[in-house]
Amino acid sequence: MAGLISVLLLASAPAYSDGIPPSEIASSNDALAAPMLSDQAVPDRPVSIVNTEILVIVPAPDAAVALVLLPATPIEATPLAATSHLAPDEMTTPVQQVEPMQPAAAASPEAGVIVVTGQIRTPGDPLQNINVESYAIAQAIDAAVVAPTADAYEKAVPEPIRNGLRNFANNLHEPAVFVNFLLQLKPGKAAETAGRFIINSTIGVVGLFDIARRKPINLPQRKNGFADTLGCYGVKPGAFLFLPIVGATSVRDLIGGGLDGFLLPHFAGKPFNQLAFTVPTGVARELDKRVEFDEDLEKVQNSDDPYVAAREYYLQKRQAQIDGLCGKKDMDADDQE
16 A cells, blocks of 8 residues: 555535525536536536545555544635636636645644554464564563573583483374374385384483484484374464464464374373473473574574564474475475474
């Protein structure tokens, strides 16, 4: 709507004088509407338009739309005689000049200005206002708690131990990866995932060491989940969400992640379904991810619009992961997260 200015005259009570019937006023108004298009003589009785309001629609600097309602000054309009074949200096009836309206921004609150503004929503983000607030809260918590804790975790815990905890968490997710490769009709990758899980759970000491990816075995780690399976079968991400604790996600990824989390605890049993296990391992996993993606997060936070940058980064990354899993483009196994 940039550059568009529309003016609507809403005449609430047109007044007429000299006892002219409404029918004649209507015909006079019709003649006023197009004086330059007819040779027919027009009645020379003046018509006053009063109690008129002007609605101005102007673009706001931030792409919002401002609606401004202004009381208009009564305008005396004098009908013209037929002028379609007359030069300007031969007009028989003078025309009253009306000054153009000044921009609505010049109106003051004392003049009875009503301004309505709004923010254009982004497709795919219908909850943008809520998400922006949630993102701001999350960033405040991250700056006050999460980032300092992750920094302390990185400095206090040696890298080999952090790698071991990461391998352990990844190994716990391998059963879900196996199931989803089967659902995606990829038995070869499902067999590789099963082999990784068996090797790392035994020789790799319950997954603390990723022996399966080393030579001569060479079974790379691949990320997969129910959200990826839904994406491979054409399910769109749905509304973008930024939730406390969870962070950036979508309706599809939230549902798929819930199914992933349901699989291991309910099929493996203790201790995987007990809070004493799930809470500390979950905290360690999130701190490790915070350390791993710290550089990307810093780029997002330093952008012109951090929320939009975070949203686009997440959605593009997830689409690239699904495209790689579904064979729409090549992707290294280790680049899927």
